[in-house]
Amino acid sequence: MGKATVIPFGPQHPVLPEPLHLDLVVEDEKVIEAIPQIGFVHRGLEKLVETRDYNQFIYVAERICGICAMGHSLGYAETVESLMGVEVPKRAEYLRVIWHELSRIHSHLLWLGLAADAFGFESLFMHCWRLRERILDIFEKTTGGRVILSVVKVGGVVRDIDATMMREIVNTLDGIAGEYRTIVQTLLSDTSIKNRTVGVGYISHEEALNLSMVGPFARASNVNYDVRMFGRGAYGDLSDFQPILDTSGDCYGRVKVRCEEVLQSIDIIKELAAKIPEGDIAVPVKGSPQAGAQASNVLEQPRGECYYYARGNGTKFLERMRMRTPTSENLAGMMKALEGCDLADVNMIILTIDPCISCTER
Helix, strand or coil, X not given: CCCEEEEEECCCCCCCCCCXXXXXXXXXXXXXXXXXXXXXXXXXXXXXXXXXXXXXXXXXXCCCCCCCHHHHHHHHHHHHHHHHCCCCCHHHHHHHHHHHHHHHHHHHHHHHHHHHHHHCCHHHHHHHHXXXXXXXXXXXXXXXXXXXXXXXXXXXXXXXXXXXXXXXXXXXXXXXXXXXXXXXXXXXXXXXXXXXXXXXXXXXXXXXXXXXXXXXXXXCCCCCCCHHHHCCHHHHHCCCCCCCCCCCCCHHHHHHHHHHHHHHHHHHHHHHHHHCCCCCCECCCCCCCCCCCEEEEEEEECCEEEEEEEECCCCCCCCEEEEECHHXXXXXXXXXXXCCCEHHHHHHHHHHHCCCHHHHCC
16 A cells, blocks of 8 residues: 555646646555545625625626626526516527527537547547637627627517528537537547546446436436426427436446437427417516525536526615536546546546536636
8 A cells, every 4th residue: 555645736737637636645557545625716696695695696697607698697597587477488498499509509519629639539629619709709790799698688688680690500410410410429439538437437327316416417327307307488389398318437438428418409499480379578677686586597508507596685786696517416526536646537537527616616
């Protein structure tokens, strides 16, 4: 038995897109324990509900994380709408989901590029981010923004998508899907990728449930849970929605689940684009949440279930706004996946879990 050594991993590390900080307890080349250090980029955003009214705070919420921006503005808006009894027009619900699923594609392509970079697969990294640019171009044409969209408001959305633009979106996604399938086939069949990921960072189905894991991280361990399956908003009008699952529970399974979710999101957008009803895109919202009124909401972010809670106090300023992000839920699973792994595999395990530190440290 070797002597235990504590090695700091992050917050600055070539493979990490965000400042994740772990203390790795290592014996020889084996990680026997991983201890997360949370709070390195804490910004106190939830406290701002006391100085920004419920309409202004939506712009704070979407800046919790750039990659998850659309989801946070949507989750916050739905929570306040529930708090105030606001019913959103059907067309606005469809538009919200279309942008949210585009955001999921954007997030997964960004993640896949970073994972490819960690593998040393530089050409794959460039191809993934090239496809992602086309998603950002759609955002720019439909909202004016490329990452922070600012398109959701309490009561609906601020912009519409006309029929011509909707057809252009579908055509663009068809083109992306064709190229993406070739990329994914190359990735998942590559021998060197399998050597690095198969059997690495294993989490069993029972462990995933006991550790309350969410998102692709959990679904790769065959946890059949995805908030979209509850059919809230436009998701309820989908002909059939089944979460993407895998039984392997390792890094390879997590890569596979995310890769397939991109194609699933493309199918969702195409179906909703064909079904979108005519009508208003917003309703006027007046007044303030009642004192003591409470509401909660869950939303499937790219990384998993995100929980939102709000409480009113009779003024336009909320008394409390709380978010529990998917990475917060997945930290225990990430520490478990790192236990017993080789030190050289730490990078790969963390990237396949895809932690979002900006979301976690609000």
